[in-house]
Amino acid sequence: xxxxxxxxxxAIVKASAELxxxxxxxxxxxxxxxxxxxxxxxxxxxxxxxxxxxxFYEEFSxxxxxxxxxxxxxxxxxxxxxxxxxxxxxxxxxxDKACLTIEPDSxxxxxxxxxxxxxxxxxxxxxxxxxxxxxxxDSLLEMKKNIRSIAVIxxxxxxxxxxxxxxxxxxxxxxxxxxxxISLIMTHxxxxxxxxxxxxxxxx
Amino acid sequence: MKSQKVYSDKHRWIVFGRDPDxxxxxxxxxxxxxxxGEHALLLDPGGIELFAPMLSAIVKxxxxxxxxxxxxxxxxxDIISSLGLWDQVLDDATLHSPWLWEGFIRHFGMKRxxxxxxxxxxxxxxxxxxxxxxxxxxxxxxxxxxxxxDPAAKILFSGDIGAAIEPTDSPMFxxxxxxxxxxxxxxxxxxxxxxxxKNDWVARARxxxxxxxxxxxGRIFKGDDVQRFLDWFEQLExxxxxxxx
Numbered sequence: 001x002x003x004x005x006x007x008x009x010x011a012i013v014k015a016s017a018e019l020x021x022x023x024x025x026x027x028x029x030x031x032x033x034x035x036x037x038x039x040x041x042x043x044x045x046x047x048x049x050x051x052x053x054x055x056f057y058e059e060f061s062x063x064x065x066x067x068x069x070x071x072x073x074x075x076x077x078x079x080x081x082x083x084x085x086x087x088x089x090x091x092x093x094x095x096d097k098a099c100l101t102i103e104p105d106s107x108x109x110x111x112x113x114x115x116x117x118x119x120x121x122x123x124x125x126x127x128x129x130x131x132x133x134x135x136x137x138d139s140l141l142e143m144k145k146n147i148r149s150i151a152v153i154x155x156x157x158x159x160x161x162x163x164x165x166x167x168x169x170x171x172x173x174x175x176x177x178x179x180x181x182i183s184l185i186m187t188h189x190x191x192x193x194x195x196x197x198x199x200x201x202x203x204x
Numbered sequence: 205m206k207s208q209k210v211y212s213d214k215h216r217w218i219v220f221g222r223d224p225d226x227x228x229x230x231x232x233x234x235x236x237x238x239x240x241g242e243h244a245l246l247l248d249p250g251g252i253e254l255f256a257p258m259l260s261a262i263v264k265x266x267x268x269x270x271x272x273x274x275x276x277x278x279x280x281x282d283i284i285s286s287l288g289l290w291d292q293v294l295d296d297a298t299l300h301s302p303w304l305w306e307g308f309i310r311h312f313g314m315k316r317x318x319x320x321x322x323x324x325x326x327x328x329x330x331x332x333x334x335x336x337x338x339x340x341x342x343x344x345x346x347x348x349x350x351x352x353x354d355p356a357a358k359i360l361f362s363g364d365i366g367a368a369i370e371p372t373d374s375p376m377f378x379x380x381x382x383x384x385x386x387x388x389x390x391x392x393x394x395x396x397x398x399x400x401x402k403n404d405w406v407a408r409a410r411x412x413x414x415x416x417x418x419x420x421x422g423r424i425f426k427g428d429d430v431q432r433f434l435d436w437f438e439q440l441e442x443x444x445x446x447x448x449x
Contacts, residue, residue: 006292006293009259010268010293013259013260013263014263014268016263017260020264076257076260079256082256083256083259083289084256086289087252087289090288
């Protein structure tokens with residue numbers, strides 16, 4: 001990696017990819033939540049608690065999708081901004097090189113104006129990056145809370161499972177499957193967070 | 205930027221394109237990636253305006269570290285003007301491109317990527333045990349120009365051959381060949397300069413076993429539409445601007 005802007009871009013793009021994978025798995029959770037609802041309806045009153053769990057599960061998985069879409073969109077926008085900054089930085093580097101070979105009095109006004117605005121651009125970018133960082137971390141925390149709530153539902157589904165008679169095995173499989181998906185989503189979120197942490201915003 | 209698998213067996217072909225956020229004034233392009241295990245080859249990576257969405261789309265498919273090879277069919281900006289940015293994010297990568305354009309393509313900025321010049325007669329590339337062929341397509345439209353043929357998947361990446369100009373919400377595959385002709389006609393008549401080069405290419409392409417033909421603009425041809433395209437292209441008069449002059 002050549003420079004700081006490049007590293008910023010790579011980190012944000014890799015985080016975006018991790019969250020994309022988390023988003024794909026979160027979509028499977030909504031399908032699974034619908035399956036749980038179907039189970040609950042089929043079993044009826046003998047496992048009334050399951051119906052309540054199913055409705056919570058649907059709500060949390062919908063929230064998880066909404067949040068995943070939000071962070072995915074945030075990271076894509078940030079990746080584009082990051083590349084734009086990077087291109088501007090390359091351009092300014094070329095202007096610097098050109099200025100070294102021009103008499104100071106002969107530097108074109110537009111070049112002087114552009115380089116004069118450099119600090120303002122850097123400050124604005126830093127402020128935007130910090131705001132983005134706050135937004136995405138808040139969203140990721142909220143997403144984690146949602147996913148943890150689904151984990152609790154999976155555990156409770158296992159507790160309810162013995163009451164479901166012939167459906168016991170299928171329900172247990174479903175709960176185990178949900179736990180696996182949750183574990184994968186958490187891994188993707190943690191990896192994305194690690195990539196975001198790689199960015200040194202203070203020196204942005 | 206949308207991505208779609210067009211072939212998936214022991215190795216994969218993925219198309220990237222139809223970017224709804226692309227600036228309106230730039231021509232829509234298809235970028236492709238061949239992935240075999242931990243080895244990825246990016247074909248005609250695109251213009252500088254597409255770099256950010258392309259980078260984001262690629263890392264959703266493979267780790268960036270796996271992209272060790274780039275291929276540029278020719279020197280046009282919509283093919284490879286993003287090179288200066290790829291140069292900064294790819295480690296130990298090689299660009300395979302016509303020998304004719306090396307001195308020109310380097311103007312896009314290339315400090316770290318190696319240039320592997322493809323001779324006029326073509327050559328091959330090994331991608332983790334998969335052999336792909338650089339298939340000469342000179343003067344179609346660029347004077348130094350290559351397609352990429354994958355004998356295992358029976359796929360021909362045809363660059364500008366088979367290109368069509370269409371909106372970004374168009375389907376990825378040709379659905380009705382006759383209806384597709386008007387979208388290709390002007391592109392081939394005006395951008396392709398040589399009937400002799402065209403006829404030579406058609407004759408050589410007919411000798412290949414092709415299930416899918418993947419152009420850099422427009423829609424993918426599959427099955428019988430590949431032969432329909434070869435028949436149509438063979439009878440088309442190209443280089444039409446000369447007649448108008």
